[in-house]
Each structure stands twice: as structure tokens, then as C-alpha cells.
Amino acid sequence: MNISPSDQARAFADDLSYRPALARNILNKILSFVAAIFAIFAILPLVLVLVYVSIKGASKISLSLFTELSPPPGLEGGGIANAIVGTFIVTVIATLIAIPIGVGGGIFLAEYSKEGAFTNFIRFGTNVLSGVPSIIAGIFVYSIIVSTKIFFGHSFSALAGGIALSILMLPTVIKTTDEGLKLVSDDLRRGALGVGASKFITITRITLPSAFTPIATGVVLAIARAAGETAPLIFTAFFSYFMSDGPNSIFNPIATLSVLIYEFATSPDQNQIELAWAASLIIVIMILALNLFARWIGRFASK
């Protein structure tokens, strides 16, 4: 068999230097350029949203924003103090519910579960629950808590809002706990069991503390997501123009920043629209700070 390279191929072999004029090299450049354009398009919305929220929100920032109640349409001035407090209360309720259940479920999946129908069912349920539209969580809580007035005859309440948010936080907390615990080396478990610790002691003293960082990161991210959620709160926590005070206030409707933005953005009143922008700025800063905090926890641990 005669394998003589063609003249063209010989010409290439003689000169191995990069030829920018070749069709494939030009195509390469074009495609890289297109990918760069796509990447710019991908970050453009973040930049634009941040710029507009900062510009429109910053003009309204003042002390009264943090101390005064939100005004009904037609009134001047006012602030969003009730909504800031409300977001805080509802998120804390959601976190207090989601952490024990989520971490407990994660412990089961990572430490106790064996292959089987029940474990598969739990894993499947966790994955599917994370895909349930948030508005459906709101409708669910409305149907079982708000419309039945199960909490001592109260209908809309901060507690119901917190429960709805906790449903959305649960899958994240379970997954991060599960994955965090799986990262813990099995040697640690064997060592603890070998010196005679019970399974309970092994988990609570050895594996959970070792997995603290990934779990904390996941929980903070879940909180950040929950703090900005609106859809589950419209029919559960509802809205209120008043400040919540006293422990009884968790049984009453409560204002949150996200619902305030929704209500005020669609209002014809100029003052309310400005307050919606200011509330957006506050909530974006809060959530970005939580995200950076989560990143910091992760980096702090990896050192």
C-alpha cells in the first residue's frame, strides 16, 4: 500500500505554525466571540437590575424609612419598618421549622438509610418537593391552616406564612445536610463507634460538627431564598399596615418586604411605588449579603 501524503498535506506538515486565515480558525474566533456575547447578555440583567434598584431605591433611603409604618395610598412619606420587622419574623419562623426537620431528614438519609423503597421514596420526595411551584405551597398552607382557622380562630397569620416558607426551605436543608454528612470520612465514624460511643453520640458529637460548614452554608442560602419569596406569603401572611408587637403578633397578618413590593408596585400611588423601590433595595442588599456570608462560611472552612 502506498501512503503518500498529498501535496497539500505535505505543505501543512512543513509549516506547523498557526494560520489565522484558515476557515476553521476563523470559525473558531467567531464562535468564541459569540460565546463572549452570550456571557455578556447573561450578566447584563444583574447589572441593570442592581443599577436601577440602587438609583431608584437610594433616593428614598432615610431614617424614616426604617422607623415609620408603610402609608396607605394617598398619604405622603412613611417607611417600611413594619415590613422589615415582618420579613425578619416570618423568616425566623420558617428557619425554626425547617432546620430541625431538614437536618433530621438529612441525618436519616446520610447515617441511617439503607437502600430500599422507603429511602428512595424520601429521596424522590425531596427532589420533587424542591420543584413544587412556590405558589402551590401557598395554596396548600392556605387550605389547611388559613381557611380552616386552625390556630385559635386566626386566619391569615405570620405563623402560616412561616410554615409556607419552611416547605420551600426543606428540600435545600435536607440535601445540604445529606451531602455534607456524606463528605465526612467514614474513619471518623468507625473511630467513634470503636471507642464505644453510641450512634447518637457519634452523630451529634463527631459527624454533625465535622459537617457543620456545608450545612451552615446550605441553611444560609435557603434563608436567603426564603427571605425573597412572595408567592407563598400572599395568601398566608397576607399584609398589614401596622407594626407587629408582642408574641401574639405571630397569629396576625403581617407585612413582609416582598409582599409590600408586590402590593405597592402595582399601585397607582407614586409614593407607594417609590417605597417599593426602596424596599427592593433593602431586600436585595439583605439577600446579597446573606449570599456573600454563605460564600464566606465556605471559604473560611476550606482554609
Place this chain on the structure above:
Amino acid sequence: MTFGDPEDLYVLRRRTIAEKFVDISFRNIAIAMASMVSLILVAILIVVFWGSLQSIAEFGWKFLITSSWNPVDNEYGAFTAIYGTIITSLLSLLIAIPLGVGTAIFITENIIPKWMRDTIGIMVELLAAIPSVVLGLWAIFVLEPFLRPILEFLHTHLGWIPLFSTEPMGPGIAPAILILVVMILPIITAISRDSLNQVPVNLRQAAYGVGATRWGTILNVILPAAISGIAGGVLLALGRAMGETMAVTMIIGNSNNFSWSLLAPGNTISAMLANQFGEADSGQMSSLMYAAFVLMILSLLVNICAQWIVKRLSLKY
């Protein structure tokens, strides 16, 4: 050196009843907590289905294909909202897939320095953290006014196509699609990036070794190897787009009148729920629950498909 009596050295200590009790109850609590998740999921399905029984009995399948939504005559059909949900999520996916996968390729290749790629990656992740209600506010006051001349241009020049047949009046399906693109872009980018990063470096080196160019390698080797993860991510994004509520509610116009046009105000199931559920009477409530049930089934199907694809087609290398 003496160790004394072996009896003292190796004492077999039996666990006390209290210790055993703590151990067993901790295990049972963990099981109970884990069961809560699946229980909640089942409870959601039951509650939504139970709520929609009245409407299912009254309208049956016709509910899905008729578009009258009339609380006065108690006539309900959810086709407008179902069309809106499907058209907005599919079209936004169509725009977001090339953007997201392209961005993911750009930040996994070494075209620009690493710190710049990492910055882009972080910015895309932060975009996912912006609450949808803030994006909705931005869409109402910034995106929609900016978009209107473009949409008017589309209408005057392409108005013979049914999709552009109505005059853009402000809120409508088209801006809703764009805001959905913004919301699902981070999901597609993040998941595509992870799957691209998982492709073994040997494959790339082999492709370069036989003389493939960068994009020859990406299109013929890297992307096919990562396609399962990307497909799973795309389906997750589709599920997210269908269930997304706030930004869409604020910009889609919430019209119950059916129109094929993308420039007209429309509705999605989740937007309809957000808007009407609060002040619905029992008949309307049941129909809304029926719509919610449809949405639930749609997003369940998409999510299960996504899980199946990821499990089934996961990397063979």
C-alpha cells in the same frame, strides 16, 4: 509493671436503658423528620386534588380546552392560562438555552483569564438570588417601556403572523417571556457549567491531540459528553419557568381573554392563582384549585423526567 487483674481492665459495660432509649428515639426522630418531606408532598397533592373535585366533576376535560373564565355565570375554562404557561415557559427556554449553555462554555474554556471567568460565574449565581418580585418591579418600570418600541416594530412589520397580531399595550406575554429568561438563565448556566466541568480532561486532550480546534472539540466531544447533565438542567429550568409566579404576574397583564398574540396581555396558571385566589368564592376557588392541580401535575412530570434523564444518561466516561 503490672496491669492488675484483667477483670478490672476489660470491663464489659452494658449500655444503660436511658442510653439505649436516647439512641433509639434519636433514630426514630430522624426517620419521622425524613418522612415529613414525603408526607408534605403527598398532602399537597391530596389537598389540591380535594379542592378541585367540585370543578373536575362540573367541567371535566373541557376545562383544559375552553377559554371562558366567567365568575358571574360560573363558567370556567383554563385554556388561556394553560396556553400562557406553556408558551411563556417554552419560548423563554428557547432563548435561555443558547444563552445559558453558551455562557457555561465561555466560563469553562480558557478564552479569558480565570479570575474573569470566576467573576462571571459568581455574577450569574447572584442573579439567581435576586427575588422574583424585584425582577417584576424592574420589568414593569424598566424592561417593558424599553421593549415597547421593539414590539411595536414587530407588530407593524410582522403583524400578519398571529403571534404578533395585536397592538402592544404595555404588559403582555412578550415581556413576561423575557423576564422568565432572566430567571431561568442562572439555572441552565450553573448546571451546564457543572456538567461541562465534569467531562474528563483526557477527552479534551485526545481531541486536541488529533488536531481538533477548540470549537471542534467543544461541539463534537465536550458537549455530547455533558449532554445528560445539561438536558437535566434544562428540564429543571422548564419546571421553574412553569411555576414562576411573581415576576410573571406583575408583567403579563392578567387577561382572561384568549389571544394567540405574544404582544397581548395573557395569563399563566400561577399568575391566575396569585391574582384571583385571595378573593375567590367557592366555585371559582374550586376551578382555581383545578388549575393548580394541572400546574402541579405538569411540574411533577417535568421534574420526574429531569431526574430520570440525569440518572439514565449520566456520564459514561
